[in-house]
Amino acid sequence: MESYHVKLDTRVRLDKLDPEDSGEHKKGKQLDAMLEKIRLEMDRLQELLYAERKHKVLIVLQAMDTAGKDGTISHVFEGMNPQGVKVASFKAPTTEELDHDFLWRVHKQVPGKGEIVIFNRSHYEDVLVVRVHNLITRDVWLRRYKEINNFEHMLANEGTTILKFFLHITPDEQKQRLQDRLDDPAKHWKFSAADLDERKLWPDYMKAYEDAITATNTAWAPWYIVPANKKWYRNLVVASTIMAALQTFDMHYPESTLDASKIVIE
Numbered sequence: 001m002e003s004y005h006v007k008l009d010t011r012v013r014l015d016k017l018d019p020e021d022s023g024e025h026k027k028g029k030q031l032d033a034m035l036e037k038i039r040l041e042m043d044r045l046q047e048l049l050y051a052e053r054k055h056k057v058l059i060v061l062q063a064m065d066t067a068g069k070d071g072t073i074s075h076v077f078e079g080m081n082p083q084g085v086k087v088a089s090f091k092a093p094t095t096e097e098l099d100h101d102f103l104w105r106v107h108k109q110v111p112g113k114g115e116i117v118i119f120n121r122s123h124y125e126d127v128l129v130v131r132v133h134n135l136i137t138r139d140v141w142l143r144r145y146k147e148i149n150n151f152e153h154m155l156a157n158e159g160t161t162i163l164k165f166f167l168h169i170t171p172d173e174q175k176q177r178l179q180d181r182l183d184d185p186a187k188h189w190k191f192s193a194a195d196l197d198e199r200k201l202w203p204d205y206m207k208a209y210e211d212a213i214t215a216t217n218t219a220w221a222p223w224y225i226v227p228a229n230k231k232w233y234r235n236l237v238v239a240s241t242i243m244a245a246l247q248t249f250d251m252h253y254p255e256s257t258l259d260a261s262k263i264v265i266e
């Protein structure tokens with residue numbers, strides 16, 4: 001899974017990375033068993049993280065429409081205790097948010113001790129969608145890369161572990177998924193005509209993603225580019241990457257100061 005980690009100081013070329021990739025893995029019973037094992041281990045680690053109240057974990061999910069941000073969140077974090085896990089979704093900014101700097105709404109949502117926060121879109125929209133639509137000039141998005149790196153460095157220095165995922169799909173896969181949404185009335189709520197406009201800007205988005213990932217792939221806030229045409233593989237890669245990060249923490253349940261033998265419950 002390490003192979004999806006973007007190497008430091010290398011230029012990202014998305015067209016060289018295959019969204020169909022599924023490593024050595026195949027769908028089936030063995031894979032289901034593996035996913036189940038990972039899920040149980042993640043749940044165990046998350047409970048420990050919550051009990052210990054020491055580490056903070058920030059997970060950033062970025063992707064084109066239909067690439068599976070929502071699906072990843074519901075599958076990967078399924079069994080976790082909702083008290084310690086929060087999702088923050090970032091839509092087009094409100095007037096109040098636009099009256100502030102671009103990190104204002106984001107900073108309010110970062111995890112506290114013992115928490116995992118998942119960003120469904122993030123401050124990266126402020127160097128992606130706004131760049132593609134020419135709402136800001138080149139100087140501004142170039143400057144924002146530095147501001148993002150500094151912001152994330154500060155969070156890391158304050159004890160936050162940051163993992164950033166780009167879910168990589170092909171335009172053909174997106175076409176199929178949009179068509180599925182149209183064909184199934186139960187999925188109409190997910191369909192947005194605006195997605196078709198964004199789809200036309202695919203090459204511009206890929207360029208913006210490549211630049212942004214290259215400029216903000218740091219030791220303290222690494223990017224992972226996840227092959228996401230196959231939903232089961234996308235879930236496997238994201239879950240195992242997060243699990244591996246949680247396993248590097250040396251976590252313990254808080255030491256008890258209770259002498260249970262002296263306590264009598266009447």
Ligand code: AMP
Nearest residue numbers: 065090091092093121122125126129130
């Ligand atoms: P969705 O995630 O599909 O619900 O869509 C949210 C929409 O909000 C997407 O089209 C994003 O591009 C847009 N969005 C999120 N953050 C920003 C931002 N900072 N500036 C402009 N648009 C944004």
Ligand code: MG
Nearest residue numbers: 065066192195
């Ligand atoms: Mg959408």
